[in-house]
Amino acid sequence: MHRPKSTLEQWRILQAVVDFGGYAQAADKLNKSQSSLNHAVAKLQSQLGIQLLEVKGRKAYLTEQGEVLLRRSRHVTQAVGELEQLANNLEQGWEPSLTIARELVYPMDKLTEALAAFLPESRGTRITVVDTVINGTTELIQNNQVDLAICGTPPKGYIAQPLCDLDFYLVCHPSHPLALTPELEDDHMLAQHLQIVIKDTGINAQQETGWLKAEQRWTVSNFHEAKVILSKGVGFCWVPAHMVEKELADGDLVRLKIKGSSCRRIVLTLVVPQRDKQGPASKLLEALILAQHQESPSPDSN
CATH class of the missing domain: 3.40.190.290 (D-Maltodextrin-Binding Protein; domain 2)
Incomplete structure (x- = not known):
């Protein structure tokens, strides 16, 4: 099995040297010694057999090969960062995905505004919006197939918060x-x-x-x-x-x-099918949808 010659730390150091304009600046930002950064990049170049940086005066510049590899390395380090963030989110109970049932008549611009406000705080949570009509919405609520549901008359036994006429x-x-x-x-x-x-x-x-x-x-x-x-x-x-x-x-x-x-x-309402199991991402999105209509979540939703 092929084993990587380089490490994520080496690529992160290379990125820092380029982003901050040199070894001294990167060492200061990373709180590491300049010699350790020099060693890490030199070892990376040796392992790959390609020169990534060349120093001119007191500044390090990317070679053509280095520019290509650095660009690809950013995707790798970003993906690993997102993976680690996802693991942290899951540990804290933050949902990796949410499904919303939207009664077809509900104004999409209202939901879009709520989703746009949710995005910066979403931690990568994936959103699925399912357009439904009448009994289709009811079935998804009763079968616990959605995290949030915007519907007309809610099914019997479910508490609903009014959104709009x-x-x-x-x-x-x-x-x-x-x-x-x-x-x-x-x-x-x-x-x-x-x-x-x-x-x-x-x-x-x-x-x-x-x-x-x-x-x-x-x-x-x-x-x-x-x-x-x-x-x-x-x-x-x-x-x-x-x-x-x-x-x-x-x-x-x-x-x-x-x-x-x-x-x-008709009156459109918001239903949380499993209020007792509602996670933090769902609570945030619920509050943002209600905010579009200047409503507040019910006390037991926090």
Whole structure:
């Protein structure tokens, strides 16, 4: 089995000599003697059979070969540093990865802001965001498959912290027959037209949620697909208000209203499925998500 000729310490010393501009400066920063650094680099060059540095005056310069090897060495020492940090994180209970279930209607910019704030403190924790719809979110919570879940109505037996109210607008294309009557007397007119709905991501999606009285329905995976269909003058759909602001402003879609009801509204909440097992990374990210809505974690989350 091949055994490395060089050590990480030798490469770190070489990096320091280059970064700080010479042996004397590096010795001062590393709190080592200049002779020990000279010896380490000389031994490294001897072991490799390549000259890495050449001294001109009182300053050390990289050779062409040294520049190539130094650049690659930085990846190696950084990877080892990250590995050691990960071991330390695991010892302290810091989670190496987190999975977040995001109800598809939750504004992604809010979650992105929270994740951006989390990144500098993340210690390398990997994040997976799973977009879910209705029962799909519930199943992930009940099966303890996620660390955090942003959902509508939480499953029975789970405590949820409210995040925000979300309005749904009833929309269609300006050329659609429904657009001729912006305010409908009741929902019977809707039943005569094609409805675009978003597929429930649950494995056992037995319960349908929302207004689904239309005999004709097309089911798609997300609201982007729904808007593409609507743009062709086909069907109507209930869409989160923040997802159709531009289309409504530009006149690409029109908003319909039913007499006595201008919109549908739901409350989005944050659930920690296993509060008693929640780790420090999950607690931090929870607090950052709540901060987007100026909420504070519940007392028992710390």
